[in-house]
Amino acid sequence: MEEKSVEYQQRLTKLEDLRKAGVNPYPNDFKPSAECAQVLKDFGELTKEDLEAKNISLSIAGRIMAIRDFGKASFIQVKDRTGRLQAYIKKEIVGEEAYSLFKAMDMGDIIGLEGALFRTRTNELTVEAKRLRLLAKGLHPLPEKWHGLTDIEARYRQRYLDLMVNPEVKDVFLKRTAIVKYLRDFLCSRDFIEVETPMLQPIAGGAAAKPFKTFHNALGMELCLRIAPELYLKRLVVGGLERVFEINRNFRNEGISTQHNPEFTMLEFYQSYATYEDLMDLTEEMISSLVQEVHGAKKIDYQGTALDFTPPWQRITVKEAVLKYSKAPEEIFTDRDKALKFSKELGLNIPEGLSHGKIITEIFEAAAEHRFIQPTFVTQYPVDVSPLSRKNEKDPSLVDRFELLVMGREIANAFSELNDPVDQKERFLSQLKEKAAGDVEAHEMDEDFVKALEYGMPPTAGEGIGIDRLVMILTNSPSIRDVILFPQLKR
RNA sequence: GAGCCGCUAGCUCAGGUGGUAGAGCAUCUGCCUUUUAAGCAGGUGGCCCCGGGUUCGAGUCCCGGGCGGCUCACCA
Secondary structure, eight states, rough: OOGSSSSHHHHHHHHHHHHHHOOOOSOOOOOSSSSSHHHHHHHTTOHHHHHHHHHOOOEEEEEEEEEEESSEEEEEEOOOOOOOEEEEEEHHHHHHHHHHHOOOOOOOOOOEEEEEEEEOOOOOOEEEEEEEEEEEOOOOOOTTTTTTOOOHOOOOHHHHHHHHHHHHEEEEHHHHHHHHHHHHHHHHTTTOEEEOSSSSSSOOOSSSSSSOOOEETTTTTTEOOOOSSHHHHHHHHHTTEEEEEEEEEEEEOOBBBTTOOSSSEEEEEEEEEHHHHHHHHHHEEEEEHHHHHSSSSSSSTTTEEEEEOSSOOOOEEEHHEEEEEEEEGGGGTTTTTHHHHHHHEEEEEEOTTOOOHHHHHHHHHHHHHHOOOOOOEEEEGGGGGGBBBBSSSOOEEEEEEEEETTTEEEEEEEEEEEHHHHHHHHHHHHHHHHHHTTOOTTTOOOHHHHHHTTTTTEEEEEEEEHHHHHHHHTTOOOEEEEEESOOOOOO
16 A cells, blocks of 8 residues: 555656666665764864864765755755764755755665765754765655654554654663663673573473463474573573573563563573572662663652662561551461451452462552552562472571562562472472462473472572563653564554 | 554644545645755645445444554463
């Protein structure tokens, strides 16, 4: 359909005319000597007279974002990856032939030009072109210059257009890159080493989620896209890589929302001879310094809410949180029936065979989780929702685990790792029972992982940080789709 | 999976109670050698998301479908 548009047909004709005239509309031998932002920075202070005296010659390349045509002379805006610079094309200077070539150029074309800097009457730093070349013809008209591209579906499906015309979108993704780099550097500076572990796994372990399934033809076996790298990273810890991390994609075959994309990016790291408490300290330092670095302050605005990442952050147990934010009697923590009864008072629809710990977790999520707007570590989760975590020394119904909540959302999840192979095997077995009882997200048995633990894993703490959600908060983005270049869409 | 909202020119958007489909930008033609969303004059451009129905007549009303957004449920 769109190929029939008048603009497209006109540009196709221009393309053919250029080829007939012996001009290659897609050459690749132009090397710009300068970039827009650097030119503005280096020469932005020079006066009209300075520029005339120095006669600074340079060449730039980029996309034509605006054309203001005066007949025998034109102003254009050229945009490269660094910014925009104005250029002036004058028939008298470039010559008859080049000017008619220029007249055939359109908004959105990629061009290269060279000339000297000067200042216009309105004092704008401008390149006065002596020569110009078409570097790539664009066949589609650009979105509107003032409103840009606002249709949200078009922005996701044609992200290149979104990036081209909406500068704040590019800023978000540059920031995302900066955030990932900062985290990577932070961990490397503490002697963590970055690794890559399988995306295709015979058993999708390390989290409670539905996997995507696929099939390897040559091996004749079913494989899953990973839902977490956890079990492989811990195998590496067994192997003696005492500090490891991975920043990579996880895949979960579940719903899509402003907080969920089927593939999302997770930072997972493991540190031997550390506890979950050590990781709270590390996380506080890593993320608060990240916020400072990326944002220039530890206080930020997120969708109208002031967030303060200045350490220390609140630390509270699941039990304390439930008691604080609901009218739950304390006995719910020791008596499953009382917990079940209270969950019904909250209007929760709890399936029959649900374990005590899961009921407590449900109550916590319904009554308290959303209350934690400022960065908060919630600790001491029930053992039956944490099949890979180390049990608490004093209370074996709990595990040494925390979740970091910001805006009531889980940003990170960490625990002291379970390294007792016998206990781990029992936990897997009890997960199998839950699976048999109908819990589709219960953890699979992974004998090979248990075997690795049987060789001895040093006491270790590990953590996962949801990068997309962290980026959302640091870029003030309301939807996860705003921080993923190509979010999942239908068809 | 459920509820609510949206889909009209390349882009951004108007189109009370049904009556030949509009504007701005972009584009084309003409004028213009210092503009800043340049200006002036004149043009081109539409399966109004798709399919049924009601009606003399549907962009508009009804039914079904598609895609998208938000909220909810599951999840990080």
